[in-house]
Amino acid sequence: MHSVRIARQLVRLYPRAWRARYEDEVLALVEQSGLAACDALDLVRGAAREWWLRPSPMFLESLFLTTVIWAVGSGVASWLGSHVVTPPVISFEAGQRSVLPPRLPSLLGLLGPVVLFLALLRATRGPFPKMFKRAVRPVGLAEFFVWFAAMTMGSIGMHWANLVSHLGTGLPASSWGIPGAVAWILTLNGVQFLLGARTQRPSNRSPEAAQ
Amino acid sequence: MKKLHDELQDLGRFSEPALLILISLADGPKHGYAMTQDIEVVSGQKLGPGTLYGAITRLEGRGWIEPLPSEDRRRPYRLTGAGQRVLKHRLDTMKAVAKIGAQRLADA
Numbered sequence: 001m002h003s004v005r006i007a008r009q010l011v012r013l014y015p016r017a018w019r020a021r022y023e024d025e026v027l028a029l030v031e032q033s034g035l036a037a038c039d040a041l042d043l044v045r046g047a048a049r050e051w052w053l054r055p056s057p058m059f060l061e062s063l064f065l066t067t068v069i070w071a072v073g074s075g076v077a078s079w080l081g082s083h084v085v086t087p088p089v090i091s092f093e094a095g096q097r098s099v100l101p102p103r104l105p106s107l108l109g110l111l112g113p114v115v116l117f118l119a120l121l122r123a124t125r126g127p128f129p130k131m132f133k134r135a136v137r138p139v140g141l142a143e144f145f146v147w148f149a150a151m152t153m154g155s156i157g158m159h160w161a162n163l164v165s166h167l168g169t170g171l172p173a174s175s176w177g178i179p180g181a182v183a184w185i186l187t188l189n190g191v192q193f194l195l196g197a198r199t200q201r202p203s204n205r206s207p208e209a210a211q
Numbered sequence: 212m213k214k215l216h217d218e219l220q221d222l223g224r225f226s227e228p229a230l231l232i233l234i235s236l237a238d239g240p241k242h243g244y245a246m247t248q249d250i251e252v253v254s255g256q257k258l259g260p261g262t263l264y265g266a267i268t269r270l271e272g273r274g275w276i277e278p279l280p281s282e283d284r285r286r287p288y289r290l291t292g293a294g295q296r297v298l299k300h301r302l303d304t305m306k307a308v309a310k311i312g313a314q315r316l317a318d319a
Contacts, residue, residue, distance in 0.1 A: 007260070022264050028284035029243040029260050039259045046261020049224075050268075 003035035010040060013047035219301055228258055228266040233275065233290060233298040240279055240289040243267070270294070 007030040011023050030039070222229050235241060235249045243263060251257050258266075267288065270276045275294030279287045290298070 018268065022268065024284040025243055025286050026260050026264055029247070029263070032244040033247060033260075035260075039261075042259025042261040044261070046259075046265045049261075049265055 003030050006040060007035050007043065010043040010047070013044060014050050018050050219297055222266070222269055225262075225266045225269050228262050229270050229275075230298075230301060231256065231258070232263070232266055232270060233294055233301075236276060236288060236290040236294070237298060240287040242285040242287045244285065246288075 004027055007027055008023075011019055011026055014023075026043075033039075219226055219229065231250045231254055232246060234253065235246045241249060243260075247258055247263060267276070271278065271288070273293075274291055275297055276288045277291050279289055281287075
C-alpha cells in the first residue's frame with residue numbers, strides 16, 4: 001500500500017486529462033507489481049514526456065496568443081514611447097532614452113518570434129491546425145484586444161512611473177523599468193494562461209485522441 | 212505499406228515498448244500487469260509503469276489497441292484490426308532484415 005501511496009503522488013505530476021483516463025489503471029498495476037525505485041523514476045520521466053511530447057492545446061493556444069500579443073504590443077508600445085511620449089517629455093535627457101521601458105519591451109519583444117517558432121515547432125507534431133483555429137476564434141480575438149490595450153497602457157504607465165521616479169529620486173531610470181517589465185510579462189502570461197484554461201472546451205476523449 | 216511502417220516509427224522513443232505491447236496483445240486481451248509479465252517473459256524487458264502507459268496512450272490514440280470494459284480498476288486492452296496490420300507489417304520487415312543479416316553473416 002506504501003507503493004500505491006507513492007505512485008498516487010507521482011501520478012499527480014501527469015496532465016489532468018491523462019490522469020483522469022489512466023490513473024486507476026496505473027495504481028492497479030503498481031498494486032500488483034510493486035514500485036521499485038526505477039519504476040518511480042519511470043513514472044516521473046513519463047510525466048515529463050506527457051507534458052513535453054503532447055502539450056495540451058490549451059497550453060499551446062495560450063502560448064501562441066501570448067506571444068503574438070507580446071510581439072505586436074511591444075512594437076506598438078515601443079513606437080508610442082519613441083514617437084508620442086518620449087520626445088516632448090524627456091528630450092532633455094537623451095542619454096537616458098536608450099534604457100527607458102519603451103525600449104525594454106521592444107527588446108524583449110524580439111524574443112516573441114523565437115518563442116512563437118518553438119511553440120509552432122512543437123505544435124506541428126501535435127494539434128497545430130486545431131490549435132490555430134481556436135487561436136483566431138472570437139474569444140481569442142477579444143483576448144487579443146484586451147491585452148493589446150493593457151500592454152500599451154502598461155508600457156506608457158511604466159514609462160511615466162519611471163520618469164517620475166527618475167525626476168523625484170534621482171535613481172537611474174532603468175532601475176524601475178526592469179522589474180516592472182518583468183512583473184508585466186509574468187502577469188500577462190499568467191492571466192493569458194488562465195483565460196486559455198477557462199475557454200478550453202472539456203473533452204471526454206482520451207488524451208491522445210484529443211489531439 | 213510504407214505508411215504503416217512510418218507510423219510505428221513515429222512513436223519515437225515509444226516505438227519499441229509499443230511493438231512489445233502489440234506483440235503481447237496478439238494472442239488476446241490483457242490488462243497492464245498481464246502485459247508487463249508477458250513482455251518480461253517474451254523479451255526479458257520489464258517495462259516501467261510510465262513507459263507502459265505512455266506507449267498505451269499512444270497506441271490507443273492511433274486506434275491500434277482499444278480498451279475493453281473494465282473488470283475492476285484493471286482495464287484490459289485488445290488489438291484492433293489496424294493494430295494487427297501495423298504489427299504484421301513490422302514483423303515482416305523485421306523478418307526480412309533478420310534474413311538479410313543472417314545471410315550476410317553466413318557469407319562472411
